[in-house]
Amino acid sequence: MKLYYSPLACSLADHIALREAGFAFDLERVDLKTRRTETGRDFHEVSAKGYVPVLVLGDGEIITENVAVLDWIATAAPAPPARGPLGRTRMLEALTYITTEIHRAFKPMWHGGSAGEAARAAASVTALLAPLAAAMRGDYLFGDEPCVADFYLFVMLAWAERFGVATPAPLAAMYRRMLARPAVRSAMMREGLLSDRMAAP
Numbered sequence: 001m002k003l004y005y006s007p008l009a010c011s012l013a014d015h016i017a018l019r020e021a022g023f024a025f026d027l028e029r030v031d032l033k034t035r036r037t038e039t040g041r042d043f044h045e046v047s048a049k050g051y052v053p054v055l056v057l058g059d060g061e062i063i064t065e066n067v068a069v070l071d072w073i074a075t076a077a078p079a080p081p082a083r084g085p086l087g088r089t090r091m092l093e094a095l096t097y098i099t100t101e102i103h104r105a106f107k108p109m110w111h112g113g114s115a116g117e118a119a120r121a122a123a124s125v126t127a128l129l130a131p132l133a134a135a136m137r138g139d140y141l142f143g144d145e146p147c148v149a150d151f152y153l154f155v156m157l158a159w160a161e162r163f164g165v166a167t168p169a170p171l172a173a174m175y176r177r178m179l180a181r182p183a184v185r186s187a188m189m190r191e192g193l194l195s196d197r198m199a200a201p
Contacts, residue, residue, distance in 0.1 A: 001025040004046060004054040006032050007191040008159075010103060011053035013152040014069045015191065019183035020151070021077035027190065067095045070148035087142075094132070094141055094149035102128045102156050109163045122165045129160075133168035139177055146178065154178045158193075 003018060003025055005011035009032070018025050029038040035050050037043055047054045047064050055063045055072070063069050074091065105124045108117040132141065132153065140146040141153065157175040160167050167175070178184050188194050 001058055002028060002056045004028050004030050004037065004043070004052050004056075005191070006030050006052050008155075008162075008193055009052050010066045010099075010152065010155055012158070012187060012191060012193075013066065013148070013155045014053045014055065014073065015187040016151045016154070016184050017070055017073040017148045019187055020146070020181075021073055023073070023077075066152065067092070067099055070095060070152060074148045090142065091147055091149050095152060097132070098149065098152045098156060102153075106156075106159055106163070109159075118163070122163065125156075125160060126166045126168075129156075129168055129171055133170040136170050136174070140174060146181075150174070150178070154184070 001018070001023060003011065003014055005015055005027060006029065015027070030036070030043050030052055031038075032051065035043045037046070044050050046056070047062065049064055053064070053066055053069050055069045057063070063072055071088075071092065074088075102125060105121055105128055107113070108121040113121065135141070138144040140150045142149075153171070154175060157167060157171060157178075159165075161175070185194065
């Protein structure tokens, strides 16, 4: 497998998920401004959409869109974390909320919005995080072990830290727990995120 990623982009969630699942995979960094990969390839040759994540499977199949990539990893993992009759549904519910509401709310901060727009976006993100904090069922969203929704949420919390966005106490504690996980630290070190904060889309 190969994951095309950009440091601190939402593809970090997929990077962490692959490491947590114990999959063997290659990485190729993408410059989202030039749309070229670290080997000099035009990224549009990999995916016409031109953004990360892109996961290329061993048989050549390509998966795009963060929710789809994370769902594939969760389903293909040796020990899928979603349990119970609604386990996968609840995981997809959380992933959809994170991608359509929380991720989108950061746009003014990443794309040069005015100070007022950034402040309103920060307040919106804080409010959007509250339901997830209230619904936590343990150390993570669905219990004492993280699932792919937690990995995506972790990236949103990293963005919140970057932009000084207030986060509910339970999620701030979860963020610290995630930072201590070996797979998270390995992914962040590989992307250069433990020593500096890199730009993201």
